[in-house]
Amino acid sequence: MNRNPVERWCAPVVRVFSLVAGYAVLAITLVIGLEILLRRLLGFSLQGADEYGGYMLATVTAVGAAYALLERGHTRIEILMERLPQSLRAVLNTVSAVFMAVMAVFLAWRATVAMLESVEYGSLSGTPLMTPLWMPQAVWVVGMVLFAAVASVTALHCLRLVFGEWRAINRWYGIRTLNEELDEVRADKRAPAAEGER
Amino acid sequence: MITVTEAFVGFFIMLGLMLIGLPVAGALFAVAILGAFLYLGTPTLMMFGNQMWSILHDFVLTAIPMFILLGEILVRSGITDRMYNALSDWMRRWPGGLLHTNIGACGLFSAVSGSSVATAATIGTVALPSMKQHGYSERLALGTIAAGATLGILIPPSINMIIYGSMSNTSIGRLFLAAIVPGVLLIVLFMIFIAVVCVLRPRMGGDELPPVPLAEKLARLKDLLPPLLIFALVMGTIYTGWATPTESAAVGVIAALILAAARRRLTIAMLNESVLAVVRITAMIMLIVLAAQLLSFVMGVLRIPQAITGLVADTGATQLQILLMLIVFYLILGCFLETLSMMITTIPIVMPIVLFFGIDPVWFGVFLVLMMEIALITPPLGMNLFIVQGVRPDGGSVMDVVWGAMPFTLIMLLMVAILIAFPQVALFVPDVMYGK
């Protein structure tokens, strides 16, 4: 089975962004741990672990939305889809892809405008750190634009395939089957078998 | 303004979009846009950017990626196999043997994992091969895993509880504490059921396994320590006030990292895979939360929840009748919606009704999560059924899992009844620890 060209080109880029976002989660986690210790033992607060935690969540959601789209990780209901003929499924998958693209582009646009408003007003976060709001929002907007880009490419690809190689749509952009889902779990459990199967 | 009929049309449009395969977040979002555009005008629609930022940069919800990270690190550090074997040493002589081990392992893994699907996949993979080998009733074995794993969203930490707490403005610390007794009680009820069945029908309980020498059993107890330790750390930091519930997730992750390092499983590759899974799963959940909150904003301005609450109030129903209605509502909705999406989508509508009828929001959190647990193991759409079916080593019919899980569904409904009859089952612990 040949590989999805869109995935081949997008995945490496999105993966890098996702890794950065993922390690940001780890970093915030460690900072919060440090904050708890300092607060408890030295009566000293780092100020802002919570604020940056919020920024991290917004960014992880944006970047991850792109990653999940490529990995077909967004929750979809298959109960009706799996009973439909392949050709109709291909059409519906295309509709889904186009819709997600429209949504992602709209969200990225409005996110950008929200950030520009923060620039215009010189808004500061209402916290003791007084972070210029546009800075965390800019990082978030990068994630939203990435999501919009991946969703758009996906939709265009579907639209090109739907009048020709439509079977590929279901393979590449259909709802993930349970087996695909579980392959991941199995891959995760790469731990060697428990010793002593008695 | 908008009539209740129009609101229902909107609801069916949303369901329809979900059924034709649009991602759940996309369907919610479509209805939010439609509602804003038709009834509120473009200025409201154009505010979605600022609304999104406000919804997303929320420290309370930061607990979600952190608890997912905790689970990912633990699964990859391979504690589950050892945990299962240690439990099996102690429980193998009980009537039903390894079936109890399944429940126990699910309960224990639930105490460190925020999700039920992860619990089902992890324990199922470890347990099912030996079930077959020792001649257990296949259906019962499959049922114990599918049902036991639902504890993942009840026993703290629980991602469902965090989202519920955040969306309904309920203390997450209280919710976590409230879920402990019902969680343990459910484990006990499951085990009693298994014991009774296996005493009546010894053949379903599998081969008799040789006892393990006491010294070995004691030596293996240390394998139960990691999950217990992490659970104690997370709940302990919340209870002693060292950390807020959100911060406690960080404590758990750090402990898991140390544990993984001690077991020499902490590698860059492992960390990469863990954080990537965190990013993907967090985004999947948060995109639904985001879309549901935007929809809730539109519905709120249109006063839809208030109108529905008024409608329900006008029926003159009692608190009990409302709860029965909600049980039926969630049983039906659970037939075709994925549970987390179902919970997130319905909270904005259901909460005003719950508060109107004077139902305690902490208690309702436990009730709601119990209903989600039931939805996880009832056909046609029950995620845990599919997961267990997917990890079973032989290729039987999915109906085996469905039938196997059925008695456990009834036990959960019994638990719901207990919860309604004795609300203190949930409220006692948080009331004692935090004061009323």
Add this chain to the structure above:
Amino acid sequence: TQNLRVTGNFAQNVKHVAVETEFFEQLQEKSGVDVAVNYNPMDVVGVRAPDALRMLRSGAFDIMSVQIGMASRDDPFFEGIDVVGVATDMDTLKTAVEAYRPAFDERLQKRFNAKVLTLWPFGPQVFLCNAEVNSLNDLQGLRVRSFTPTMSALLEHFGATPVTLQFSEVYTALQRGVASCGVTSPTSSNSGSWPEVTTHFLPIAVSGSVQGHFMNLDAWNRFSPEEQAKLEATFRELEEALWDVALTANGDAANCSTGQEPCKDHKKFSMKMVEVAESDRERVKKAAQEVTLPIWAKSCNAVDPTCSQTWNDTVGKALGITIE
């Protein structure tokens, strides 16, 4: 009929929301202007307080009950109406609010396409502590919950460690000792049951937590001049009612929290009411002059260089304070 889409204050501020609800229900009748109001508390519809000015400007809502402290995120100028430490009692606050009102309204119209209808306080923001705190000196080394940059600066000036916590987390934080003191109004702390987990009530007001009702200008301009005059007069009644709530309700809540009489409308507790020394009030005023006003002026001048001058000409002149 003109339709007005209104967001009110936070639902947990039961008293204020009750006043607002009644007011908007009777708006048509009282003002004699033909309006239909769709009123919802802001948290009920999921509007976040810091977004208020943007929402007003866009016209997503016609009238909003705005928490000025939070909304100042988008323009620190507005925080000038109630800089932490400037007004230590409600009379002084009233003087400051009146002095600042014209400049405030002008700027709101110019930058956010909205106009001021009311300006009123939640009430004095006072200290509730779970430690022996009998004067500002005793704050030394304690962890105190703070929610704005200037408040943090003030706390640090008094030797306390500011910690940031969401309102919903403060109760358990106080109970478990994550924080030793919280700062909020007597009514909010009473309804949040803080007195259960604190012992000392230190009634030094570091701010009045000023709120306001603002109206989108496009909506405003749809009314004729006569209608506008009627609406303004009616909203002035709302403003007076809310000032009244701030004075009477907070007095009652303070009495109830500290087990004194008269105590009518709040939960009864038995905190120790600390006698505030005059020297402590002076210290707060001095801190305002030396610490919080300069910080505020710096951030405000960064957006608009005439900021501190405007303040000196209005509030400063009325209270006899000058930002250097």
